[in-house]
Amino acid sequence: xxxxxxxxxxxxxxxxxxxxxxxxxxxxxxxxxxxxxxxxxxxxxxxxxxxxxxxxxxxxxxxxxxxxxxxxxxxxxxxxxxxxxxxxxxxxxxxxxxxxxxxxxxxxxxxxxxxxxxxxxxxxxxxxxxxxxxxxxxxxxxxxxxxxxxxxxxxxxxxxxxxxxxxxxxxxxxxxxxxxxxx
Numbered sequence: 395x396x397x398x399x400x401x402x403x404x405x406x407x408x409x410x411x412x413x414x415x416x417x418x419x420x421x422x423x424x425x426x427x428x429x430x431x432x433x434x435x436x437x438x439x440x441x442x443x444x445x446x447x448x449x450x451x452x453x454x455x456x457x458x459x460x461x462x463x464x465x466x467x468x469x470x471x472x473x474x475x476x477x478x479x480x481x482x483x484x485x486x487x488x489x490x491x492x493x494x495x496x497x498x499x500x501x502x503x504x505x506x507x508x509x510x511x512x513x514x515x516x517x518x519x520x521x522x523x524x525x526x527x528x529x530x531x532x533x534x535x536x537x538x539x540x541x542x543x544x545x546x547x548x549x550x551x552x553x554x555x556x557x558x559x560x561x562x563x564x565x566x567x568x569x570x571x572x573x574x575x576x577x
Contacts, residue, residue: 415519424513431509433502441485459533482550483548484503484547507550
């Protein structure tokens, strides 16, 4: 089995992480690797927004605003953004193209997010991808400074792994025969 296949089989979402996070430079190196995803015409129709420290509360407050949360419910929703020391917002930033439709550009941005989560996981970080019904709410877009035509795909929450490493463990694999067919 290749190193990539092995890494993919080990990858899992980690909803509980420690307060340690990759540095900005480590994140940039991981993004450099994730940016190798297939990208028709090399449009790079994506961008990432890095949130650390109190800046993470922008995410929580925008979700609370979008959901109309008040009082204790607002505080609880806002504090969820502090569950990881690093939050990376994944934005599809489509480019004008006669050859590459929007859906394909959104797929590239999703591919970058997934490959970034795989790279970070393989480097020993805990990662989980968060989305939800409020992800594309106007309040959330405004708080993230999205430009016209851009849409938020979700957030990668990144931190140190809790507990023991998963050396030698693989996740339960599906039966590919159920998903692969021929004509």
